[in-house]
Amino acid sequence: MDAVQQIEIPTPFEVGRVNCYLFTGAEATLLDPGPNTEAAYEALSAGLNEQGFSVSDVDHVLFTHPHMDHFGMANRIVEESGAKTVAHRDAVVALNGPDRHFERERAFFRPFLLSMGVPEDIIASALMLPEAYTEYRKPFAVDRKLADGDTIDVGGGLTAIHTPGHAPGSVCFVSRTDDVVFTGDHVLQDVTPNPLLTITPGAGDERTRSLPTYLESLNRLRRVDATVGRAGHGDDITDIDARIQETLEHHNDRKELIAGLINKIGPMSAYDVMQEMFPELPATEVFAGMSEVIGHLDLLEDENRVHIEKEDQVRQYSMI
Ligand SMILES: [Zn+2]
Ligand SMILES: [Zn+2]
Known part of the structure; x- marks a missing residue:
């Protein structure tokens, strides 16, 4: 993989900072830029500057899932840079509106x-x-809609693994050259993500069966060949299989x-x-x-x- 940098973005939420990842090679790609706040924008700008880029240089923005602490700022980045956005197709409804x-x-x-x-x-x-929340997330159009197994050519290349449960349209991105998977909120080192209920992304309102779906997705990720998890919050996961096992046992x-x-x-x-x-x-x-x-x-x-x-x-x- 070409260079990947972690940029820590503050959020106004209890979860604390969100980890944004910057992939640089021929093009600049961001994964999960953070919420739409001034503090988050400044942290992102500073992180990009340190690597010799500015917000207007961003070519692509990827998203692990449609929660505002991860995607809220996307619209501002797209307006400034014309970047193309990439998310799982089941996340599109929540990102569009x-x-x-x-x-x-x-x-x-x-x-x-x-x-x-x-x-x-x-x-x-x-x-x-809370009233302020609508400001933390601005809608945007998704340019590329991913399905499970799709590949993205950033750095050495990523493969999207569909991992619904914490949110519909959740994906983990597995590096094809390094022993690394970008997990978003699907697997975290220190906390167990909440299997939040929501409505299914398809037509007709039906609720998700978030936890059974989540556990299936954990088992799917276990079959992926990667050791280190780079998470959406907190520290890296040093042994992804061990952490998945702990999470499964916690729920059991x-x-x-x-x-x-x-x-x-x-x-x-x-x-x-x-x-x-x-x-x-x-x-x-x-x-x-x-x-x-x-x-x-x-x-x-x-x-x-x-x-x-x-x-x-x-x-x-x-x-x-
Ligand atoms: Zn989340
Ligand atoms: Zn999150």
Whole structure:
């Protein structure tokens, strides 16, 4: 691979900095430029300058997944440089119209969360987006839509591996010349990414089964021949297979913990389970907490271990 530089981009989010990667060879390519804030733009500019480039020199921008801490600044870069954008085809809807996508999500999840036992007043705040967030992400057109296995000619070349779960349209980029994979948020060294629920990218509103999908994607990445992960946040992953194994075990432990809870207390709604698991979660964290719990309930359902019955329109889970 030709030179690849890591540029640390600050974000206003709890996750902390996002790692942007700059590939330089005949052309300059960015992977995950960061959110649309002045501080992020300055950090990106400074990082490019250090390598003898400016924002207007960028030729291509790649994205691991459609979350605003990774893509928000893309529109500004494209306006300044005319860069071509590259993302997985399932990420396109969220990148083209993040606000529209969010409204569709909100409309879908209001009745869905009710059916999962979340009280109405909590749903309202759980589905609220802080005003400033719309500024952190500007829509843009995707020039090249990737499918699994597609190759991108930057540096020594990258191959896209479709790894949905944390988000639809998530991809990891495997280097074809080095023992490295760029993982975005799919695998991180110190935290387990949240299998956030969202609506599926296709027509017709349906929710994703994020955690089962995520675990499948982890297993797919395990089959890829690379040792080191360069992640979207935090430090490099020194042994990607070991980290995947730890992540799989973490979810298995949590699933068994939830199975034990339902066995002891059930029948219970997903919201009841969430309150047992994460008591006193602030309303702004409820959606992430519910995503996590429903993900594990989906796994138990797939394993035919739970019985689901509706009571007053709310799904109640008990162990079989
Ligand atoms: Zn993310
Ligand atoms: Zn992220």
